[in-house]
Amino acid sequence: MTATAPAPAPAVNATMRHARRARRGVTVRIVVPLVVIGLIVVGAIVVPLVYHYDPLHADLLARLKPPGTVTSDGGTAILGTDQIGSDLFAQIMAGARVSLLVGVATLVISGVVGLALGLLAGHFGGWLDAALMRIADVQLAFPSILLAILVASVLGQGVGNIIIVLSISNWVVFARVARSQVLGLKNREYVEAARALGAGNWHLMFRTLLPGCMAPVIVVATTQFAQVILTEASLSFLGVGVPLGTPSLGSTIYNGTQYLSTAWWISTLPGIVLVILMLAFGILGDALRDKFDPRLRSA
Amino acid sequence: MPEAKSAPLLRVAHLKVAYPIRSSLLQRQISANVAVSDVTFDINPGETVGLVGESGSGKSTVARAVIGLVKPDDGVIEFEGRNITGYSRKQFKSVRREMQMVFQDPYASLNPRLTVRDLIAEGWRVHRDIVPRDRWTAEAKKLMDRVGLNPDYSDRYPHQFSGGQRQRIGIARALALRPKVIICDEPVSALDVSVQAQVLNLLDDLQEELGLAYLFISHDLSVIEHLCDRVLVLHHGHVVEQGNAREIFERPRHEYTKALLAAVPVVRPWLDQADEGRHPTGEPAA
Numbered sequence: 001m002t003a004t005a006p007a008p009a010p011a012v013n014a015t016m017r018h019a020r021r022a023r024r025g026v027t028v029r030i031v032v033p034l035v036v037i038g039l040i041v042v043g044a045i046v047v048p049l050v051y052h053y054d055p056l057h058a059d060l061l062a063r064l065k066p067p068g069t070v071t072s073d074g075g076t077a078i079l080g081t082d083q084i085g086s087d088l089f090a091q092i093m094a095g096a097r098v099s100l101l102v103g104v105a106t107l108v109i110s111g112v113v114g115l116a117l118g119l120l121a122g123h124f125g126g127w128l129d130a131a132l133m134r135i136a137d138v139q140l141a142f143p144s145i146l147l148a149i150l151v152a153s154v155l156g157q158g159v160g161n162i163i164i165v166l167s168i169s170n171w172v173v174f175a176r177v178a179r180s181q182v183l184g185l186k187n188r189e190y191v192e193a194a195r196a197l198g199a200g201n202w203h204l205m206f207r208t209l210l211p212g213c214m215a216p217v218i219v220v221a222t223t224q225f226a227q228v229i230l231t232e233a234s235l236s237f238l239g240v241g242v243p244l245g246t247p248s249l250g251s252t253i254y255n256g257t258q259y260l261s262t263a264w265w266i267s268t269l270p271g272i273v274l275v276i277l278m279l280a281f282g283i284l285g286d287a288l289r290d291k292f293d294p295r296l297r298s299a
Numbered sequence: 300m301p302e303a304k305s306a307p308l309l310r311v312a313h314l315k316v317a318y319p320i321r322s323s324l325l326q327r328q329i330s331a332n333v334a335v336s337d338v339t340f341d342i343n344p345g346e347t348v349g350l351v352g353e354s355g356s357g358k359s360t361v362a363r364a365v366i367g368l369v370k371p372d373d374g375v376i377e378f379e380g381r382n383i384t385g386y387s388r389k390q391f392k393s394v395r396r397e398m399q400m401v402f403q404d405p406y407a408s409l410n411p412r413l414t415v416r417d418l419i420a421e422g423w424r425v426h427r428d429i430v431p432r433d434r435w436t437a438e439a440k441k442l443m444d445r446v447g448l449n450p451d452y453s454d455r456y457p458h459q460f461s462g463g464q465r466q467r468i469g470i471a472r473a474l475a476l477r478p479k480v481i482i483c484d485e486p487v488s489a490l491d492v493s494v495q496a497q498v499l500n501l502l503d504d505l506q507e508e509l510g511l512a513y514l515f516i517s518h519d520l521s522v523i524e525h526l527c528d529r530v531l532v533l534h535h536g537h538v539v540e541q542g543n544a545r546e547i548f549e550r551p552r553h554e555y556t557k558a559l560l561a562a563v564p565v566v567r568p569w570l571d572q573a574d575e576g577r578h579p580t581g582e583p584a585a
């Protein structure tokens with residue numbers, strides 16, 4: 001890369017080269033996680049169907065078999081089997097399905113609610129802003145695990161309840177990001193220009209300010225996704241998450257802990273998938289932030 | 300001017316605007332910065348009134364008060380005989396159809412996430428009865444053509460246009476509501492000198508064709524002299540001199556006006572045209 005660079009303006013060339021490399025880096029960091037996530041999504045949809053996966057079906061002869069074992073029906077359990085003899089690969093993919101479902105549903109609900117409340121707070125300011133932001137502070141101080149235990153004991157366990165719990169603890173992030181973005185935008189001249197046309201609050205909030213909030217909100221959503229999936233796994237691991245009989249990455253990891261010395265794969269392999277999923281979303285969020293950063297884009 | 304004797308379109312009397320100064324901690328108002336006080340003028344239909352003054356003299360503040368973006372602390376603003384001073388935002392909506400604004404900075408005043416067609420149609424979205432939705436594209440293209448933009452570019456975004464072209468978009472946005480008066484807040488000061496002349500000529504043509512009245516704000520006296528019938532000279536928020544544009548330029552009475560005149564920069568292209576007749580008959584500027 002250095003050999004062909006002409007001598008006259010080395011500093012400029014170096015900056016440009018640096019910028020180009022940074023941009024190429026961003027593309028790679030967006031594409032690779034997307035491919036990984038795509039593979040896991042496809043796997044989560046297809047694999048349990050292909051394997052006719054049934055979480056309640058026990059096959060005691062095939063318990064705790066290591067990865068690569070040939071089962072009695074002639075198939076190969078490429079990732080081994082668990083303590084009741086289910087195929088671990090199918091179970092992990094079914095677990096990823098629950099994790100992704102919880103993640104998407106939580107982000108949609110908390111994103112829409114948080115965005116709307118953040119827009120309201122930022123646009124109107126005053127007592128409405130103060131009230132909403134105090135509620136957000138209280139919410140942040142309240143651990144989601146505690147809330148999950150509360151909801152699980154009152155409403156019972158269930159995927160829907162997890163989504164409710166996680167949405168309640170996640171809207172705050174979206175509300176804060178949207179609000180701060182609105183505060184930055186609302187004094188821009190183009191917002192004033194919309195006012196001068198006679199635009200009302202609805203128009204200003206949803207047509208003028210909202211589009212300007214979307215880039216940071218998408219970035220936050222990506223990083224929050226990793227957070228939500230991890231929290232769901234923790235809740236399920238602690239036994240206040242998905243109900244028994246629903247495979248999730250967290251519950252599979254939990255079930256395997258009793259067999260760590262004899263069957264390490266039951267906990268370890270879903271743990272690795274969880275880490276890969278989180279890393280992919282984390283890197284994607286980071287890369288999107290860099291992409292939306294005007295300093296990199298203008299380079 | 301054709302209708303000089305009819306009632307004024309816009310009447311501003313003893314306008315005073317103060318921006319509150321708030322304490323940083325509790326946001327309580329501790330004092331006020333008086334931006335303009337005792338500003339009085341009329342604008343008749345089809346007339347251009349100029350507002351000159353140095354930066355910070357309160358020109359934009361007058362404009363913002365007239366179009367209802369800031370509340371006056373004192374004084375009266377009348378539009379077509381209606382006192383609009385205490386109007387709520389809802390009540391003001393009807394006034395904004397008749398009174399529009401072209402902003403100073405064509406880079407900051409256009410929403411970067413809207414296409415030209417949507418920028419122009421934004422006013423129709425707000426005021427539903429002007430153009431039916433299925434005609435928005437066609438009407439927006441017509442307006443683009445009218446202000447000298449290629450209608451084929453209606454799907455482009457503002458960043459794909461030059462400064463002068465963006466200011467034409469801003470003018471088309473204002474025209475979309477079919478107003479009677481347009482407030483032009485330094486509409487060309489962010490543009491190249493050569494482009495300034497084209498935009499000013501466009502404003503001039505539109506005035507002839509549509510009978511628009513302008514409140515024309517500038518710190519550039521040569522621009523004001525070219526366009527305006529009457530002039531107000533603003534200094535630290537006070538009107539120090541006002542009257543017929545020609546007279547003020549030929550016989551300035553106030554020291555501040557003399558100082559402003561002495562500071563007029565080198566020759567501007569439109570001043571050369573001025574003697575050959577102000578309104579070249581009909582032909583659009585090349």
Ligand SMILES: Nc1ncnc2c1ncn2[C@@H]1O[C@H](COP(=O)(O)OP(=O)(O)OP(=O)(O)O)[C@@H](O)[C@H]1O
Pocket residue numbers: 318319332333334352353354355356357358359360361518
């Ligand atoms: N939003 C605001 N809050 C507080 N003070 C303001 C605000 N806007 C303007 N001012 C003050 O009001 C005075 C007049 O400002 P204004 O913008 O009307 O001047 P201007 O003549 O338009 O200047 P320019 O030629 O730079 O645009 C200035 O002293 C300015 O500091």
Ligand SMILES: [Mg+2]
Pocket residue numbers: 358359360403484485
């Ligand atoms: Mg100004």
